[in-house]
Every structure is written in structure tokens, then in C-alpha cells.
Amino acid sequence: MISAKELKNPHTVRRDLMASLVVFLVALPMCVGVAVASGVPAELGLVTGIVGGLVVGFLPGSRLQVSGPTAGLAVLVYESITEFGLGALGPIVLAAGLLQVVLGLARFGRWFRAISVSVVQGMLAGIGLIIVLGQVYAMADTEQPGSGLATLAGLPGLAVEIATDHEALTAFGLGAGTVAVLLLWPKLPAIVRLVPAPLVAVALATAVASLAGLRPAVADVNGLLQAIAPPGGAEFARLADVAVIGTVLAITVVASAESLFSAAAVDRMQDGPRTDYNKELVAQGVGNTLCGALGALPMAAVVVRSTANVQAGATTALSRIAHGMWLLFFAALLPAAVGIIPLAALAGVLVHAGCKLVPAKEFGPLWREHRGEAVLLAVTTIAIVVTSLLEGVVLGLLLAVVKSAWETSHIQLTTHELTGGRVVVTLTGNATFLRLPRILEQLERLPQDQPIELDLTRVRHLDHACRVALETWARRHNHAETEPVTIRREPSA
Template identity: 60%
Template sequence: MRFSSTAFPTAFPTVSGDVTASLVVFLVALPMCVGVAVASGVPAELGLVTGIVGGLVAGLLPGSTFQVSGPTAGLTVLVLDAVRTHGLTALGVLVLAAGLLQLAMGALRLGRWFRAVSVAVVQGTLAGIGLVLIAGQVYGMADAEAYGDGPGNLAGLPGLAAHVMVSRSAMTALCVGATTVLVLVLWPRRHPVARLVPAPLAAVGLAAAAVAALGLPVARIEVRGLLGAVQPPGLADLAALTGEGTLAAAAGTVLAFTLIGSAETLFSAAAVDPMHDAGPTHYDRELLAQGAGNAVCGLLGALPMAAVIVRSSANVEAGARTKLSRVLHGVWLLVFVALLPGVLGLIPVAALAGVLVHAGWRLIPLRQLAVLWRDHRGEAVVLGTTAVAIVGTNMCLGVLTGLLLAVVKSAWESSHVALEAHDPGPGRPLRVRICGSATFLRLPSLLDQLRALPSDRAVELDVSGLRYVDHACRTALEGWRTGGR
């Protein structure tokens, strides 16, 4: 038996690069998985379970080569609302249903249609989630209980500030959380130490060490153990969600999990694909992989998953070459949960809240908003309106508002009507040619232009230049022709 002398030197750098990248992604994912779980109102271990499934299930399936899946800050607000509305035991049923819906969408090759969704709506949705996340996690930074929804959290901020001013423990917790955010912002990216220790891990680790060393009176994560946290859903949970009073709300939650998670995944793919030369993501296959992962998460009663830009970009930047890196990151999370679960009990809740505040801020596309406002002001309005609607109402109404506004904007921009008048001379009818697309959105302007024509001249109307005429405009033009001038 002979071995090629070049096989091992070629393969080893690839494997070693994937191992190194997997460790970097693991260190980035660890505090985020725990933080998203705590912010979602579920045991911290469930966030790690979702990260493990994202690596070992979604990571093995075809789709993207470098995208890393796990619990995401973009779904935190949805999960928190679902847990408060339906209970923790029902979460598995909702996530399982979302996973099955994603599998169906992938099988029907609907993944590509997410490209048709306005980017402004997607960015506005993420911005709205980020604002709601910040407003809620500010309370966590002070070891206080949030109100649960965007308007309530915003309205309660003055009361929170007054509480912090008179409570020493709340002030201490806020200092821990604020310091965590400061470390995340100032952590030197180009420093050799920063390359080895990602900012989220460094911030949480330093906060935990400081709290332990100084004996600060701040809340820490409650640890139940993996077996105690995992609660697979049963038939009773399914029956509770399909009741007359809860079915519509449960269906809305499933749809929100599916659409927001899928949109965030494919939006992540669009951002990560230019960073590598492995080819573009196959959207339908990636949707199938996400569906399979969410189905498994649902069976385990864990959080929903989506591909995450921060972890995915860290994977590429750390030198990943194959899918091995994202699979191994799930292995490292599993090893951590199995061997070192007690470490979670050392982490201050305020530090994790600080990580989520920073993550929420990163969801707000300030640079893109400035560019849109300069070059595509209508898209900027759609983005801002979507975000404000999510903060002021809820996720479902906010997204629907954004989609409706985007459709109206597109219809307005695509409908353009122009009148071309030609005067052949005295005694002959004035020739008026209408060009473009005549829709009800342009009807007031069209009628104003027709009424502005000379009333003492006969008019010969030519509509051959119209590409499209809707019923409202056709009726108005026929009425004008028969003497409605």
C-alpha cells in the first residue's frame, strides 16, 4: 500500500484551519447562545442546545459552506413574547412547526423568493428588533424586570432611572453591564490577544471575574443542568396551542418564527457570500437545512435557530475552508455543556444583558440608512417606518406595515403617466397622447392634466401609448371621452 507524499501536507492545513476557525466561532457563540436564551426568558442551557443543533445538524446539511447557525438576537423578542403568552413547554411545538414549515418551503423551492422581499423591510425589521431588544435589556443591565413589550419598556425607562439612583445593587449591576458594553466597543480587533479571544467572551469573562473577585451583589445565571432544561413537547402542549382561543396566536407566532428566521438566514448569506470564493449559497438547500435544525430544536424544546452574520463572518475571517469548522463548533459547545456546566453560574446577568444591548445596536443599520436617505429616500422611509411600527406595536403588525408600504412605494414608482399634446392648427382637434402606466395612484394627476386642456377645443385622445390601465383609470378616461370634461 502506497501513500501520496503530497496528500498529507495539502489536507493538514485545511483541517487545521477548520479546527482553528471552529474554536474561534465557539468562543464567539458561547456567550451569545447563553445571552439570547436568558433574554428570551428560557434556561441558559437551551440556548446552548440550539447552538449544538445548529452545528451538528444544520452544519452537516447542504446549503451554505460557511454560515453558522444558532440562537439569534433577531428572534429574541419573538421568543420572549411566545414564552410569556403560551408558556415554556409550548415553545418546542412552535419551533417544531416553524421547522416543518421551512422544510416545506425549501422542498417547494421558495427560498429564492426571499430575494424578492424588499431589503429595506428586512433591515427595518432587524432595526426594530434591535431597538426593542435594547429597550428590554437595559432593564437586565440593572437586574430589573422589563415590562415585556416595546412601548411598555420605553415608557418605563424614567422609572428605571429613578430606581437605579436609589438602589445600590441596581447601580452596581448597571455598572457591570455598561462596562461590558464598553469592553465590546473598545476591544482591540487588531491586537494579537483579540484574535485569540473574541470580544463577547472577553467582555463576559472579565465581568464574571470582576464580580467574583469583588464580591459584587449582582444576579447570576441560574443553572439547571442540561437534562433539567431540555423539555421535549408532548401532545398536551399541542392540544393547548390548537384550542379555540390560542390557535390564531400560535399560528402567527409560527409564521413569524419562519419568516423572520428565514429572512435573517438568507440575509446573512447575502452578506457572507462575497467574503469567500466557495460559491453562492443555494437558498433552497439552506432553507431545508434550517428547517431540519429547527425541527430538531423543537423536539428538544429549545430555541429557534437562524444563520447569524457575526458568527458566520467570524468563521470565514478565522480561515475556515470547509463545513468542518461549523460542525466542530457544535462539538465544542456540546463538550462545554457536558464537562463545565457550572461555569454558567458564574456569569452575571447584567453582563449578558450588555452583550445583547450591543448586539441590538449592531442590528440597527445606521450606515445603510444614511446611504438610503441620500440615494433612495423612499427606501429609507420604508426602513424607518418598519422599525418604528415594530417598536410601537408588535412584530407582526410592524412587518406587515413595512411590506404594505414597500408595495405602495413600488406601485407609485412604477406607475408613471405623461400627456403629450400636439396642436395641428386652428379648426382641427387637439391631439393628446397618453403614455406610461395608468393606475389609481396616478388618477388624480391624470385628471388634473386632462382638465387643464383648453375647454374650447375638441380633443382627440390617443391611449395607444399606455402599457397598463387599471379599472379606475379606464372608467375615468371613458367618462372623460363621453363628455365628463
């Protein structure tokens, strides 16, 4: 929200309006590129960006992070459109938005922060690899062969096509040049870097294609009103499909996690008010609900645009609201400008964005310091590429829970022999089913002809599986010797 006091300060207004122009120039090629990568008209990406600015920008939560279509959600959207059709996109996004609102009102926002960082990094890395693999084909104006494994298998054929087909080589050269500009731009002087790198890269590729008389594939633009298609009753009936419900849940989790982790990053970059995670989740839900009603792409807070907003000097929500206004003016007044941008250039922007999602530099130190977390990250990434985003994330979360349970279920067995040949076995720690094989192996090594007492008074947690297994072992041991096995659960006097 923007206070009246802030709007009365001309210095604040001027600074935030300048920041909004920077954010707009970063958001424009990303909105179009994500839409094309998602398999929807370019205008729908702009619609989502406009809603992210003009609607979510007014809502409380985080004042400085910017919402819009994201490369991470492009994978889910593409898969859902391929499986269910473009008509199902609106109901899916709307249902995901309503679910986000419910989760935010129920104060679930803080619980998203409890998701394992390695799982989130693995999720983003998997999304990044899928984007890179898919958009490499788009850089050559070639159709992607299919899923992650098919895409990998088709890379040698793609290389042959680029080398032998003049049109594919030309398009790939434009895309590769776009990536090169994005990589070199941060190394240039600060005054040059005031212009956003994605805008420069796309503009240069467009200029080269035009001046050289090239004819690469370009985005098909028809205007905002023609692209907006609110879903009807038949489309909403698809929400009864179990597979569609799974996609709704996947979009909810990915959009929410991406937004809230972006909010945490933005909070670390500035000294202003902190993010209210529950309110931010509600704001994202309201935005996605409206996007779904318009048949547009889902949205999430985007780290790249949010970082640009902070670095441009924004201090209030005015900058993100105004960036939505610039997107609306551009889409309404200059829609034909989008139609001259080569798709290969937009694919290059997304390849660069996808590579930044892969934490290659962080993996080495993580492997040396926390090998289990590194394995968790790698397994989640590979599972997403090989299977699907939802299945990979679910597997990662399950492995994180198992890993945590394994690390916390430490149990120690000590044996003391008393007078009369009686043996006391003391268990200390947490006795769970994960440690049950080790517990039983140690108990079965004990002498079978001696009376044994199990002392469980030092066990902090005893789950049902361990309790049943210990009682079963005690009964078997009782048949093997003359005196019963005693299980002591309360401290002795």
C-alpha cells in the same frame, strides 16, 4: 458537506478545528444570553446552538455560515412565551421549521433575496432597538415593564433606580463594563484580538463579581436533559389559534431572511463555493424542526458567528460542525460554569449586539441619495418598536410595494388639437390607480364643448381602475358635448 478529500488533508482539518474553537467561544455567551433574553432556561439556547452545529452543519447550503439562537428571534420568542406560554414554543418552532423546509423544496429561497433591503435593515434596526431597550433593564437586574412604548416610558424611572439602589447600580456597572470591553476590544493589537471579545467581556465581568464578593443575579442552570421538554398533543392543538399561526409566520420570515442575508454576506467574504439558497433554507428548516421537537429556541444563521468563522480561516463545514461538538461537551461536562455568569454581563453582550443591528452610520448617506428608502427604513423601525415585529415588517413590505408601484407608474398626458376643433389626448406610460387622480385632474381641465379622442396606444399598462375611470369620464364628457369621446387602444393604420 465535507468531502473525503478535505478530511484527508491534515492542514485543512487542523485549521478548521482551530476556527471551530473561536466560533465556540463566540457562540457560548451568545447562546446563553439569547436564551435568558427570550425568557427560557439557558440550556435551551445551548441546545439550539448544538443542533445548529451538529445537524445543520452537515447539511448542504452554505459551508461556512454558523447557525444558532439569534438576538433577532429573541424578541419574537419573548413575545410568544408571554402570550402563549413556554409550552407553545416547541410547536411554534417546529411548525416554522416545517414551513421553511416546504419553502426551500418549492425553491422559494431566492425570493427572500427580493425583499427590499431597506425593509430588512428597518426590521433589524427595530429588533436591535427592542433588544437594547429591554436589556438595559436586565443590566440593572430590573424587570422590563412591558412593550416598546412602556419600556421607553420607564427609562427615567430606571435611571432613578440605578442612581439610588446599590444592587441595581452594581449590576449595571458590570453590564456597562461588559459593553465597554466589547467596544474597546477591536482597537487592541491583533494578537490580543485572537481571543473573542464576548468571551473576554463575560469572563472579566464574572471574575470581577467573584473577586469583589458581589452577588448579582446569575443564570439558572439545571443541565440539558432537565431543560429539554418535547411538546405533547395539547401543545400542538395551540397551532389552530390564529395568533399562534401569525407567530409561526413571523418566525419563518425573520429566521429565513436573517439566514439568507447572512449567507449573502458570507459569500462576499470568501472565494469558496457559493450558497445554494434553497438548500440553505431547507437546512435551516430541518434545524428548526428538530429544535421545536426538543422544545428549544428557534435558530437562524448568525452574521457575528459566521464572520468569526471566516476570519478564523475556516474553509469547510468541519469548523461549524466541531463548534457544535464543543458546545455539547461544555453543556454536558461543565454546566455549572454557566451558572456563575452574571445576567448583567450577558445583557451587556446583547446590548452591544443590538446596537450593531441599528444602521446608524448608513442612514445619513441613504437619506441623501435615496430619501424614499430612508423613510421606508425609518417607518419600519418605528412601527416595530411601537407595535410588534410582525406588524412592523408587514407595514414595511406594503410600503415598499406601494413605493415601487408609485415609482414605476409614470404617466404623461399630451394634448394635440386637430382641424375641426377635435382634440387628441395621448397617454404615455403606465396608467395605474396610483396616478389616477392626476390623470383625471388633467382631463377635467380640457374644454367641455370640444370633441375629444383619448389615444391609449402608447400606454404600456392599463389597470382595471384606470380603464373604468377613463370610460366613465368619457361617458360624462359625451353628455356634455355633441360628438362622442373616442377611446383608441390599438395603433391607427
